[in-house]
Amino acid sequence: MAAAVADTRAGGGAQWSPAPGAMASASTTSGAPAQASTSRHSIWDSSRMFFAGGTAGAIARTATAPLDRIKLLFQVQNMQGSGTQAGAYTGIFQAAGKILREEGFLALWKGNSVLIIRIFPYSAAQLAANDSYKRLLADEVTHELTVQRRLLAGACAGMTATALTHPLDTVRLRLALPNHPYKGAVDAVRTIVRTEGVAALYKGLIPTLVGVAPYAAINFASYDLAKKTFYHGEKPQNPIANFFMGAGSGTVAATVCYPLDTVRRRMQMKGTVYSSQADAFRTIYAKEGVRGFYRGWLANTLKVTPQNSIRFVAYEAIKAVFGIKKSKTDT
Structure with a gap:
């Protein structure tokens, strides 16, 4: 087909204009790079x-790893196979002092290397997924x-991140206990798989998903709604105000x-003695x-308050540094 057709106008000679097919082709061609650019920008x-x-x-x-370890020891100290005596930890300061005396200062961060390996993809998936799900549902x-x-x-974001990183959390838990038999994270994975099977890495996944869904839902939704109420629209963000709103939402959740x-x-x-979540x-x-359900609650609250605040404020600050365009629904 010809790329152009003659257009004879009064008072002038023949002029050439693009044929309809060529115009459609040009439109399609020009639209493709735009779509590709948008896709690349989104990725x-x-x-x-x-x-x-x-x-x-x-x-x-x-920043909050010491409190996380103390909370963990409170939660499991009455269990067989935990490596701790019942009642060994009676308070936050007593527990911290006991760890410092018996294991040293760095023991407050025991298991933190595995924690970081887990928390990086977990936090990345959770925060990014929450923004993505909100854009999708808006x-x-x-x-x-x-x-x-x-x-x-929020619930979907929490479950997505948890399903991806649960084995790392299991390994981190084992390494955080005193007198564990593992030489490191890799050895822990090998030993658990060899002696207990791959399924052992996913122990507790269902109750984890059941627990994280309401936690993430309440945490993200309450933080967003607090910001929406506080700012009333397009007011500049205040990191200090966001810090306290993050503390409140995290504590409630x-x-x-x-x-x-x-x-x-x-x-x-x-060696867990429970046959199911209901049995537990x-x-x-x-x-x-x-009270058995709330052992370590104070240590957890003292950890969650700054942790949640730091995470939200840091996420927003890093996105701003990266120049990521903020959607109306974004955290």
């Missing part, structure tokens, strides 16, 4: 969001989200979901009462 933004989330999580976790016209959709986005976290930790332990709830309640 580039997602990659940077992933890295920003991972870095923010690593910073926050390292109203096409107003770009607004209902409370229910914010909760759904952690308190509501803490019993599920205790059950999860105990089911991940080697019944046994803990029968032997230890309601």
Whole structure:
């Protein structure tokens, strides 16, 4: 087909204009690079969001690792196979002093290397997925989200990240215990797989998903709604205000979901005496009462408060440094 046709106009000679087919072809051709550019831009933004989330999580976790280890020891000290005596840890300062005397200063960060290996992809996947799910669930016209959709986005983000990194969390838990038999993270994985099977790396996954879904839902949704109420639109972000809002949302979410976290930790332990999540709830309640579900709660709250705050503020700051364009629904 000819690329152009003659156009004879009054008072002038023949002029040449593109044929309809050529115009369509040109339009298609010009549209393809634009679509490819948009796709590349989206992938580039997602990659940077992933890295920003991972870095923010690593910073926050390292800063609060000592409290995380103390909380963990409180949760499992009454279990067989934990390597600790019942009642060995009675308070935060007592536990910290005992660790310092018996194991040394760096023991407060025992298991942290595995924790960072796990938390980088976990935090990256969770924060980036939350923003992505919210963009997907937002109203096409107003770009607004209902409370229910914010909760759904947070729950899905938490479960996505957890499913990807649960084996690393199991290894980290084993390495955090005193007198563990492993030489390091790699040896722990090999030993667990050889002696207990691959499935042992996924012990406690179901209660973990059950626990993390409401936690992530409440945490993300309450933080977003607090910011929406505080800023009333396009006001400049205040990192200090965001820090306190992150502290509040994390504390509320952690308190509501803490019993599920205790059950999860105990089911991940080697030699666990529980046959199911329901059995764990019944046994803990029968032997230890309601307090058994909240062992280590104070240490956890003292950890979650700054950790959640640091993670949110760092994530937003790193995204700004990377020049990631902020969507209306983004955290």
